Amino acid sequence: MTSTFPGGTILGYPRIGRRRELKRALEAHWRGALDDDGFHAAAAANRRADLARLVTLGLRADDASIPVEAAHYDHVLDATLTFGAVPPRLRGRLPGGLAGEWLLARGDAEDAPLEMTKWLDTNYHYLVPELDAGSTFSLADRRIVDRFLEAREAGVHARPVVVGPATYLALAKADGVRPIELAERLVPAYAELASALAAAGATWVQLDEPALVADLDHVATAELQAVARAGADAVRSAGLRVLLHTGHGDAAGRVEPLAADVDALAIDLVRGTAPATGALPLVAGVVHGRNVWRTDLDAALEALRSLAERGPVSVGTSTSLLHVPHDLDAEGGLDERLRSWLAFADQKVEEVAALAAALEGAPDEARFAAARTAIADRAAAPGVRDGAVRERLAALPAEARERAPYAERDALQRERLDLPPLPTTTIGSFPQTGEIRAARARHARGELDDAAYAEVLRAEVRRVVALQEELGLDVLVHGEPERNDMVQYFAEHFDGFAATEHGWVQSYGSRATRPSILWGDVSRPAPFTVEWIAYAQSLTDRPVKGMLTGPVTILAWSFVRDDQPLGETADQVALALADEIADLEAAGVSIVQVDEPALRELLPLRREARPDYLAWSVDAFRLATAGAAPATQIHTHLCYSEFNAVVDAIDGLDADVTSIEAARSRMEVVGALTEHGFGRGIGPGVYDIHSPRVPGADELDALLATATDGIPAGLLWVNPDCGLKTRGYEETVASLRGLVEAAARARAAVAVR
C-alpha cells in the first residue's frame, strides 16, 4: 500500500449494475418482495462484482486506485445520511435504516420526498439536501466506512468517495440561512468521518467538489474555496490523504488556492486545462467520463507526458463514469464499424490502464495501434459526413430562422383556431398503461406483428381523444403511446443515430435511460409522426397538436459526436425537424409543439460560456420552426428547472405559445416573465404531474389567480406542468377535470374585470 498516488484511476463507476441488478433489488424491496437483508445482500453482491471487474480491467487492487461510492439511490443522499442532515420537517421522526432512506428518496402519503434536481450540467438527478438555521451534523451513518471495509474483505484497498462540503452546501436548500453559512457546523463531521475511515485503515479519500468550477448565483467562488479547503484540512487532520476531484470543466483559476491543502488533484483535461498548482500530483482526466467515444491514446499520452514535466502525474477520467453505460461488449446488436469507435465505462477503464502503463514506459503497442486505426476509420466513414446535409446547411438563406412578425401570426392563428380565452391543453403524453408497455415489449420480441401493435396504439389514441373531448379540453393531443421515450423515438427515425440494447445510464434512483448515440450527420428519411397526429385529428373537430422534441433536448439526452461544435449538430437536427413540421402542415395540422425541456440543463456552468450556448440553442429552435406558415401555431414546452436565468432565451425562441413548469414553485416564473415583458402566449403549469396527488380546486384557483394577475388574459393558457406518461389514469382524469373547471372559473372572472 503506497501513499503516493497510483498510476491510473477512475473517479467513479456506474452503480446500477451491468444488468441493472441494483434497480431490480431496489424495486423488489419497495414492492415488499425482498426484505432488508435480501436487499443488502443484493446490493453488496453488485458492489463486489464491480470491484472484481475493475481489477480484471487493469486497476490495481492495493493502492487506492479503485474508488468506492456505490450509493443505493444517490450519492448526495448518502452524504445527507452520513452526516445526519435530517430535513427540519422530519427531525426527531426519520426512521432508521432503509425505511428512512426511502422516505427521503421517495416520500410517502404524509411526507414529501426531498426535492430532486439535476446534478450540475448532467441529466443525473440528485436529492437536494433540505436544511435550516437549526441544522447540525455529525457522523450519523457508517455506510462509507462499511463499504471501505467490505472492499478490503474482497481484497481491494479502495478509495472512499464523498461529496465535499462546499459542493454539498452549494447544492442544498436552506430555510432562513444561506446553506454555505452552515459550513462551520458541517466540516467537523467530515473530520469525524475521516477519523473513522483512518481507523478502518483507509489511506486516501476522494472529495468531490465540482461546485468549484461552476459559477453559481447564490454563492461566491471564494466562499466555496474556503469551505472546500476546510473540508480537505479536516480529512487530512485524521492522517488521510485527500484527492480533490472537480471534473465538469476547467479547474484552472479555481483550485490553485487549495494546492497546499490537498495531496492530489483530479482535473478534467477534456474540457479544461491544467491549473497552476506547481508540482502537486495530478490525476489527469484525459479519458472522457461523459461520452462514449474511444480515446485518442496518442494525443492523450502526449498530453500526459508534457504534464509529467511539472510533477507527478497519473491517468484518470475527466469525471466519474456514472454517466456512461457499463460495457460495450454487451452490445451485440450494434453495427461493427460503429462499435469499433466506441468506449463505454469498462473500455474507458482499460484505456486508463493502457495509458498508465505507457506513461510508465511499458506501452501496449497493439492497443495504441487499434485506437489509431479506429479513430482514422471514424473520421473517413460514410455517413459521418453527409454531403447533402452539409450543402443544405451551407446554403441556408439569412432569413431561415425568421418567422413573420408575431402580431401578424397571432391574428391569422386566432382566426384559424377560434379558441376561447384561457384555452386549455395538455403537454402531450397521456399515461403509458401497462397494456401499452406490454404490447411494446411483445412487439420488440417479435410476438406481436406490426399491424397488431399499431392497432393497440390506435385504440389508445381513440381513447385519449375521446377522453379529452369528454373533459372539454380545447387543444388536444394524441397522447404519444407510440413513443418509448421522447428522444429515443426521434433517434430511431433519424439517420445519424444508433440505439443501444443495454446502454443504461442512471437518471435517478432506480430509473435509467438509454441514450442514443449520435454518430453522423443527421437527416430525416421519411415522416414518422404525421400518421399518428393525422389519425388523432381524423377523430375530432378540435385542433390536435403535432408533437416534436426540439434540437437541444435531442442532443442533451443523447451521446453526441465530439468532432464538431454542438451548434452545428443542433442545426442538422433542426433541419430534420423542419422537414417533419412541413409534412405535418401538409397533412392539415394547425398547431405544432416542439418540446425543449433540456434548454436549461445544457446551460454552461461557467458564465462566460453561456452567451454562445444560448445563441446556438435558440438559433437551432428557430431554424426548426421558422419554416412554419404564419397561420401555424408553434408551441414549445419547458420543464425540470428553474427558468429565471434563461427568460431572454425563452423569448428568443419566438414560439407563439410556451408552456412551462410552474406549479411546484408556486408560479415563480410568472414574475420573471412579467418583468421581462414577455408578449406571446404562455401556459404556466397549474398541476404538478410529478406527484400522484390530485390538485384541489382552491389550489388551482390560487395558481390561476397569480397567473392572471401577471399575464394578460389574451396570452394565458391553462395546462399541467408536463406530460402525463408517468401518471395513472385515475388521478389524471380527476386532475384534468379540475383543471378544465378551474379554467372556466378563471375565464368568468377575467370577463367580469
Ligand code: MET
Ligand atoms: C419532459 S417534457 C415532456 C414533453 C412530452 N411532450 C410529454 O408530454 O411527455
Ligand SMILES: [Zn+2]
Ligand atoms: Zn415536460
